[in-house]
Amino acid sequence: MSDTTRMTATAIAAAVRGGELSAREVASSALNLIAQHEGELHCFNVVTSEVALAQADAVDEKIARGEDPGPLAGVPIALKDNLCTRGVATTCSSKILEGWLPPYDATVVTRLIEAGAVSVGKSNLDEFAMGSSTENSAFGASKNPWDTSRVPGGSSGGSAAAVAAGFVPIALGSDTGGSIRQPAAFCGTVGMKPTYGLVSRYGLIAFASSLDQIGPFSTTVTDAALLLEAICGHDDRDSTSLRDTPTSFVGPLAEGIAGLRVGVITDFLSDADPLIVTAVRDAAGALASAGATVDEVAIPELMSGLAAYYLIAPAEASSNLSRYDGVRYGLRVDGPDVAKMNAETRAAGFGPEVKRRIMLGTYVLSAGYYDAYYAQAQRVRTMVANAFNRAYERFDVLLGPTTPSVAFQFGAKIDDPLAMYLSDLYTIPSNLAGHPAISVPFTLGEAGMPVGVQVFAPALGEQAMFRVAKAVEDAQQAGCRGPVELSAGASR
Amino acid sequence: MAVEFTPEEVRYVATLARLKLSDEEVASYAVQLSAVLDHIDAIRALDLEGTPATSHSFDLVNIFRADEVRPGVDREEVLAQAPAAEDGRFRVPRILGEAP
């Protein structure tokens, strides 16, 4: 049986649809690699071998019957463990949801199954997607396949690591303040956050409802576009889901970037690691060579985004996480009355970072602070969106770093929440504005770790964003992206 | 402007948030949350008089559903997930106060 673990999703789907590979072969190949290396990397909270093989067989049967098996036929995928999967444990990497079996599938999960994808497992994350390293997972951190002494980033670190390790060619994550793009940059994968409302949130366990979006991980820009095509589009079950949005992202990639106007955000270059700044400038140069018009732009308002984010996200989270009270599902720690039971359950079930954010969010919403904090943060949000939109009067897309540094060592920031929060500085503004952004591996930086470059676009500007991302990818340094050679990476 | 989160405030907020905190947690949250708030506090200084607050990225209005019954979930499937159930209902310890 052939090893298909280094193939792209595009190649796998073409081979499976063309009858050259069976979905079962592809699934088995992925499950084998996972079985060998999952112990070192801990990408998954659960590997769903039986589900994967059953879904793969269903694809093969469709092909045998002459039916269309879908655009992702037989492509193995990892699902971040905050996406509800019917009958498959969904934990958010929290003890409070340990063992919970959702009675329904998230809309994206339903769409993936219809598209022929094969779900191999639920990937690890920082508890309730709160964190930048997966160190906040109640079930242990995932390791960066490039260097297992370093974090894979977060919160979607398990998905990023699974793609970087070659376990799966594509994965889904969720991005509230950078939780797809930051781990993508840390692990040398493509990671993309769509326009708010382009992908249904139904079945995504909420962290901060007005910021959360589900998006793709992949090794190539084309695969990210392919996966987005499969999951995007209106959903009646999500009131914030947009209608009549673009549906095609792979096709337009061929258009190239000639004539596109690219702005380099200078505010993001002052504090970033020098090698990362160089990477952004080199990427800008490559885009100019490929026919784009490149100029610099200062958008100082974006720098206020972090503070606004750390008000809005905890505030919404404090409310979203109230339901974990020990009454209907998940963990219960008994108490003499219901209020004490709630408090004991939440004390035992939530980890320190989740508690910290619940506390912060509860505080900023409480009487007397709402206007000073929450309402002001919502005004900053308007300011950030307006500032972006002014820049988009001059530019089609913007360019900047994804992260201020490469993947850091385990333990480096775990005791300093503020330092951890600062690693989201360049990703947060897109969430506040609801705009799309993508991180593309471009080069290797400090300690030989991958560096991602970020392409920003206005609302529903995914097509131009992907085209520019593809041009960045075309100029990327060889060996800066996954999948890595596991035996070497794991032993480093 | 230094923002101080006192242990008393931490305890009050923990009550609102239904979190039982140990004394050590109270002490460490007071320090950590003060540091975060100190950073966040900068936005209070921004003059945004006249800038509207955004709670959604897009101005969607009137998103409705037709008033038609659709099947829900199976009661037994849901009750099987409950920490305690009795007689088709979710069982909880005694409730001390009326709903507000």
Added chain:
Amino acid sequence: MSEIVPGWELTVGLEVHCELQTKTKLFCSCANTFGSVANTNICPVCLGLPGSLPVLNEQAVEYAMRIGLALNCHVEPSIFHRKNYFYPDMPKDYQVSQYDEPINRDGSIELPSGTTVGIERAHLEEDTGKTSHMGGGGRIHDADYSLVDYNRAGVPLVEIVSRPEITSPEDARAYLNELRSILVATGASDGRMEEGSLRVDANVSVRRVGTTELGTRCEVKNMNSLRSLGRAIEYEAARQVELLEAGGRVVQETRHWNESTGSTSSLRSKEEAFDYRYFPEPDLVTIAPSSSWIEQVRGALPPMPGDRRRELTAAMAKSNPDLDASSYQDQIVTVVDLALDGLVVGAIAHGADGRLALARGANEAAARPDEARALSVEAFVELLGLETSGKISATQSKAVLTEMLDGHGAPSEIIKKLGYEGVDADALGVIVDAVIAANPNEWLRFVEGDERVAQFLLGQVMRETKGQANGKLVAEAFGVRKSR
């Protein structure tokens, strides 16, 4: 302003929660029905399962608009907020409700007495589940544990908040009664307090006569009827006055009305802190009804109770111009409350005597309003005509109406079945002549003007007709023979 205790004035504001008669819940497609088996109308959304999202029911919005427009409110663009507090009957531990941007604002209700009470707002929100307290006699505080049923969780409610402009227990009852009639008229509610589809809380405060600032208020809950609303307000006002007169202070709190002891008590546990941390619900978008939608809803509203009382009063004045309107005002209120005005107005329009139609409507029909509303105007007119013309007596007419409410057919058939048709004018003449012939002495005294024997002669005719003769016609028959 009435003084409930000399020297003190009462101020009441009422908050009424009205369950809407939609087919489904406010934010999910589960059935909105009363009395289903526990936890059978549930789904991920109304159970607050992780990952679920709300989608607003358009019919609930339209019902809310109907209610607002019927209460003379402005319908405005509105949003939902989350009201955060922990309670096991609330699956998300926050309630999705409207806060400072409600759908309806600034309306009023005119009570039958003519008093107007302002409406501050009428907003949409979701209902909670139901808890049952097990052990300890079913009381919350003595219970061993509780069981929760989420069938009601997410049922759409409109909360109607009056201004604190009600000044007596009577007006509070009249307000609630009028509001209930309006809600039923809009079709948004079944108005059933006993099933909890209409629930009322009262904010009660007192102040010394002559002062302008409102006193500290207490919110009284758990009143399940118009009667208990009046009693609870009376009790609570007296309690506050007593406290203040003794030099004490009223503490702002929620108090529970206990029907059996006839008193209110504070049940809040001491350590609870309430700070609802309202913020805009990010999972829902703005409701902004277009002016054309608003006008379409307004245009489709049926006449409201106030309009219908005015219509019935006008019909009465035309039919019985000699009667003082105040003499039948109570009957009009009853008839309109029970939605029997269509029957009565219809009967008057078809030539029935107004006084008689209103009296039968406010008494016999009102005793069984559901059946009465199903009567045809034609049948009711026929009955009233038979009574007016003397074909049947008042007693017989009531009996026939009862049979009609039982669904036993047209008045003529019922009269035949009951044997009332035997005593027509000719037959009565024969009987009257026979009674005169059998009692010559009494007849002589009657002719000479002794009114006392008239009763005796009438009684004889009634005995002969087994009580079925029309008393008025008998008196006429004697009168005719006396003057011969």
